[in-house]
Each structure stands twice: as C-alpha cells, then as structure tokens.
Amino acid sequence: MLIETLSVFPEMFEPVMSTSILGRARQAGIFDFRAYDLRDWTHDRHRTVDDEPYGGGQGMLMKAPPIYEAVRSIASSGPRPHVVFFTPCGAPFTQAAAERLAMQERLLFVCGRYEGIDERAYDLADERISIGDYVLTGGELAAMVVTDAVVRLLPGALGDAMSSVDESFATGDSGGLLEYAQYTRPAEFEGAAVPDVLLSGDHAKVDAWRRENAIDRTCRWRPDLISSARLTDSERALAEELIARYHGPSQQNA
Structure with a gap:
C-alpha cells in the first residue's frame, strides 16, 4: 500500500511514520509513505495557498487551484489514489472505515488548514472523513490517526495476525464489541x-x-x-x- 499526504506542513509526518509499528511496517515494505508540500504547486513568489473568503468572515481559506493541480499531478503517476479529505462534514471515522480503507492500493489524504478549504476543491474527493466532533488546527493529525488505524490492519504490520481481530470495534469475530479486560503479572x-x-x-x-x-x-x-x-x-x-x-x-x- 502507498499512503500519501498533501499538506502545508509535510514535515509533521516523518517522526510519526518512522516510529513504532508504523516505522517497522514501513521499513519492512508493508506500506510506503510520501508527504507532499502543497506550496510546490503554487506559482507566486510567496507560494500562496490561502486567501480571504468571499462574503467576508474570519480567517483565510485554502485556495482550490493549488489543490486541484497537486492532486492531479500526484495522481498522474501510478494507480489512481483513493482521495480523502478531512472535514467536519465527513462521515465519522470508525473501525469499519479503517478496514475498508485498508483494502485500497493507494490512499491520498488532503489536509486542510486555516478556516477550511474552498468548497470547489471537494469535487476531487472520493470521500470525506471526520475523526470526531471537535476542532483541530489542521488535517495533519487526522491523517496520522487514520494512517495508524489503517496500517495496523495490513498483513504483517502487527506480527500476530490475530492482534487486530479481537480489538475493540473490530467487525470480525468480536462482532463490534469493546475488547475484553486483560491482565498481566502480578496475579x-x-x-x-x-x-x-x-x-x-x-x-x-x-x-x-x-x-x-x-x-x-x-x-x-x-x-x-x-x-x-x-x-x-x-x-x-x-x-x-x-x-x-x-x-x-x-x-x-x-
């Protein structure tokens, strides 16, 4: 699997993607990861990715043209990615969604910032996801959460194939229940x-x-x-x- 992110802060991802289970799975070739800088698809000297919203209002909106150009450029090589935007309008992220995304060959996560994204950019989305009813400063953390949930489902990522089967919310044999209580030494x-x-x-x-x-x-x-x-x-x-x-x-x- 290839997982890619499009963001104005691509440097946020490497520490997470090179640590613990994600790092080992990546090193083992179970998945590959690439982080793209949205500013690489701008054409002014300030590398502008945002602008004031029409109609007024607080903050700045991410512009549609750089996102369109970036997604089309990234998707032009290799198999077509499944494009995911993170937004409060998205479907709540669940274990079932993670299991479904884990079946994809290639995922591209588009991470918003500021007050949001020009609505026209969402026409590029294959789906919209929300990781919860709260506000973050950007979609990068959401992309990390979803990546972690997806990668641990890939064959070989956890070592023991049964490790993800009995977990809370898993849709397999556990039937969507919370996981049972567990204990270790001392007795x-x-x-x-x-x-x-x-x-x-x-x-x-x-x-x-x-x-x-x-x-x-x-x-x-x-x-x-x-x-x-x-x-x-x-x-x-x-x-x-x-x-x-x-x-x-x-x-x-x-």
Whole structure:
C-alpha cells in the first residue's frame, strides 16, 4: 500500500511514520509513505495557498487551484489514489472505515488548514472523513490517526495476525464489541486479583469469559454499540439485562 499526504506542513509526518509499528511496517515494505508540500504547486513568489473568503468572515481559506493541480499531478503517476479529505462534514471515522480503507492500493489524504478549504476543491474527493466532533488546527493529525488505524490492519504490520481481530470495534469475530479486560503479572496487585478463569489454563472457559466480559464492558461503557453488534439471542438478552442494570430501563432500546 502507498499512503500519501498533501499538506502545508509535510514535515509533521516523518517522526510519526518512522516510529513504532508504523516505522517497522514501513521499513519492512508493508506500506510506503510520501508527504507532499502543497506550496510546490503554487506559482507566486510567496507560494500562496490561502486567501480571504468571499462574503467576508474570519480567517483565510485554502485556495482550490493549488489543490486541484497537486492532486492531479500526484495522481498522474501510478494507480489512481483513493482521495480523502478531512472535514467536519465527513462521515465519522470508525473501525469499519479503517478496514475498508485498508483494502485500497493507494490512499491520498488532503489536509486542510486555516478556516477550511474552498468548497470547489471537494469535487476531487472520493470521500470525506471526520475523526470526531471537535476542532483541530489542521488535517495533519487526522491523517496520522487514520494512517495508524489503517496500517495496523495490513498483513504483517502487527506480527500476530490475530492482534487486530479481537480489538475493540473490530467487525470480525468480536462482532463490534469493546475488547475484553486483560491482565498481566502480578496475579494480585493492591488487593485486586486476576480472575481465576484466566489462570485456569482451560481455553474454552477463557474464551467464554472473554466473550461475556466484552459484552459486559460494552453494555457498561458503550451501550450505543450493542444495537449493531453481532450477538446470539441469549447474548442479546444478557445485554439488555446489563444495560438496564447499568443505565436504567430507558436505555435498553436507545
């Protein structure tokens, strides 16, 4: 996979893309990364990428022409990239979206700045993504978040192929639940002991405990996920009971 970013601050990316799992995956050739400077597609001596908005208002807007020229230039070599713009208007980023993006051969993330982007530039987007209902100073951090979520799903990136399967929100065997609670040594710490079943060596009982614990944690902390989780009839009945216990009967059908 090739992941590319278009930004006015391309230097922000290298420390992240060369560290930890991303760095190892990149070094192993699991993915390649390129950061482009939008100013390289400007034609004035000040390398201007922004201007005042028509109709007045606060701040400056990123201009459409440099973005158009840059995206077309980048896309002209190699397979056509899947172009993603980060914007509050975008679809909320989820694990399912990460899994879908991980199937792409080439991704190009366009990172906004200032007060936003000229609306006409969005015609280049294959999709728009928002990573949350809050405001950042630019799309670079959003691109890093999405890159991390996508790369760790690529074969070989985590070493153990099952590492990403049982995680919170994964749409595979876990069925969209939060991940079960996990423990490591010591077996007892400040009066809190590891559940006996995890020390039993009985893998079937461990699996059953983890499944029930994942349902319990999801009902307690993220009951909104239960409606779309893949549960058996008995598990859904358990979930309804747990939600009523944690949040009251009014939350069962929320």
